[in-house]
Amino acid sequence: MTAAVSCPHCAASNPLDAAFCESCGKALPSVAPAGPRVVTAESAPATSAARAMIEDDLRKQMKKASTALLIVAVLQAAFGPVALMVMKAKAEKDAGPGAVMEIEPISYVIVFGLAIAFFGLWLWSRVNPFAAAIVGLVLFVSVHLLDAVADPAQLARGILVKIIVIVMLVQAIKAGLQHRKLREEQTRAGMAVV
Amino acid sequence: MGEGGVGQEQPPADGAAEATVEARRFCGACGTPRELNALLCRTCADRAAAAVSIANPAISFSSEGAPIASALALYFVFLAGSMIGIIILLSTEDDRLGAPVDLWISVINAVIVLAWTARSWHDTSPGLRRTGGLIWYPLAAVGAIFTFLIASGVVAFVGLITNLPEVRYSDYLLEAGYGWIGVILLVCVQPAIIEELAFRGVILSGMARVMAVGDAIIVSAMMFMIIHLSALSFPHLLLIGLVLGWMRVHTGSLYPGMVLHFVHNGLVVWEEAFGGRWLPW
Numbered sequence: 001m002t003a004a005v006s007c008p009h010c011a012a013s014n015p016l017d018a019a020f021c022e023s024c025g026k027a028l029p030s031v032a033p034a035g036p037r038v039v040t041a042e043s044a045p046a047t048s049a050a051r052a053m054i055e056d057d058l059r060k061q062m063k064k065a066s067t068a069l070l071i072v073a074v075l076q077a078a079f080g081p082v083a084l085m086v087m088k089a090k091a092e093k094d095a096g097p098g099a100v101m102e103i104e105p106i107s108y109v110i111v112f113g114l115a116i117a118f119f120g121l122w123l124w125s126r127v128n129p130f131a132a133a134i135v136g137l138v139l140f141v142s143v144h145l146l147d148a149v150a151d152p153a154q155l156a157r158g159i160l161v162k163i164i165v166i167v168m169l170v171q172a173i174k175a176g177l178q179h180r181k182l183r184e185e186q187t188r189a190g191m192a193v194v
Numbered sequence: 195m196g197e198g199g200v201g202q203e204q205p206p207a208d209g210a211a212e213a214t215v216e217a218r219r220f221c222g223a224c225g226t227p228r229e230l231n232a233l234l235c236r237t238c239a240d241r242a243a244a245a246v247s248i249a250n251p252a253i254s255f256s257s258e259g260a261p262i263a264s265a266l267a268l269y270f271v272f273l274a275g276s277m278i279g280i281i282i283l284l285s286t287e288d289d290r291l292g293a294p295v296d297l298w299i300s301v302i303n304a305v306i307v308l309a310w311t312a313r314s315w316h317d318t319s320p321g322l323r324r325t326g327g328l329i330w331y332p333l334a335a336v337g338a339i340f341t342f343l344i345a346s347g348v349v350a351f352v353g354l355i356t357n358l359p360e361v362r363y364s365d366y367l368l369e370a371g372y373g374w375i376g377v378i379l380l381v382c383v384q385p386a387i388i389e390e391l392a393f394r395g396v397i398l399s400g401m402a403r404v405m406a407v408g409d410a411i412i413v414s415a416m417m418f419m420i421i422h423l424s425a426l427s428f429p430h431l432l433l434i435g436l437v438l439g440w441m442r443v444h445t446g447s448l449y450p451g452m453v454l455h456f457v458h459n460g461l462v463v464w465e466e467a468f469g470g471r472w473l474p475w
Contacts, residue, residue: 106356
């Protein structure tokens with residue numbers, strides 16, 4: 001095997017793909033940038049250590065679902081009533097001066113019911129982030145689309161938070177799929193080794 | 195096995211100056227001192243040994259994620275259809291538009307669902323090919339009586355504590371001249387077939403490919419519940435969705451669920467036709 005890399009410390013020759021000098025153990029100038037570790041499905045998780053590493057990363061991504069759902073639940077509980085007040089003020093303005101509009105109790109039920117639903121999804125996500133993320137995404141987008149039909153201006157309010165929540169949920173879903181695929185391969189590999 | 199297994203050695207090449215076997219004291223991959231006569235340290239040797247492994251295609255929504263993406267896409271397109279109907283009705287004062295809009299949206303959503311069924315034929319067709327045991331059909335009809343009673347109870351309770359107007363499905367269709375046949379087709383037949391194809395066919399089967407069947411039943415039931423966009427109906431919609439999902443899995447067929455769905459909606463229409471005299475509330 002022809003040596004290609006010369007160690008800057010001890011001048012010994014090393015193979016092209018060596019990261020450390022085989023003579024003195026010091027690091028060789030590397031070609032690949034030492035950046036943050038990016039885990040993709042292309043990196044073959046062949047050893048149990050590598051697999052655990054990737055599973056860890058995936059679990060962290062799946063946990064994003066829990067965070068997103070909790071954010072939604074808290075915001076819904078906190079700002080839901082505010083949104084009702086805004087709608088009440090708008091309706092009173094439309095109705096004319098001196099008008100007083102009632103907020104139906106059922107509106108509060110729906111607003112807080114939704115907050116409770118997202119809290120429930122948050123709890124579920126701690127056990128099953130994949131399924132909870134899917135339902136959370138469906139509920140979140142459906143509710144906000146329906147809101148937008150009733151009051152298009154509402155869509156723009158807090159649009160950044162809404163986008164972040166959606167992105168987190170989608171990432172959690174993708175991570176869940178990867179996690180499952182990893183598990184499947186583990187089982188298959190385990191079965192292949194007799 | 196890849197190169198660099200413990201105990202193997204690379205013979206020095208002729209005529210090239212390189213670290214001799216004796217001088218190779220450190221692992222080239224991680225710099226830790228290595229065992230004598232080994233090219234790599236043990237950890238790196240393990241990793242290198244796994245160099246030949248199954249090629250992993252990147253996870254994308256075009257491969258492993260396809261069932262999820264397809265299910266979510268169907269859900270949102272179906273939702274969009276319903277929302278377009280809502281927007282049209284909200285933007286006009288003409289009450290008579292209710293029936294034709296309902297008809298058109300039903301037709302469009304039916305076409306959408308049929309297209310998705312064709313697209314995911316591999317997942318959906320087993321439910322259509324099997325019929326399940328014969329006993330399931332009378333069971334489904336009887337089950338529908340229970341789901342109807344629960345739904346009526348929830349609706350009556352909501353009516354008690356709010357002053358929301360009662361939702362009636364047949365009046366505006368009859369006023370538009372569609373007749374009872376039209377009512378049955380739009381309120382009973384279309385939802386039974388199309389919603390079962392969508393939620394228990396495409397969505398449940400697709401989800402079951404990437405999660406446990408129990409989870410798939412729950413997720414599809416929740417999506418079924420949410421698409422109706424009626425928060426006050428969520429309790430019985432979820433219950434019915436779970437029952438229908440369980441039936442699809444247990445019988446292997448979509449047809450018993452279609453029967454339950456049809457009878458349930460049929461009882462709603464029956465009650466509207468003949469009044470609530472026979473119900474305790």
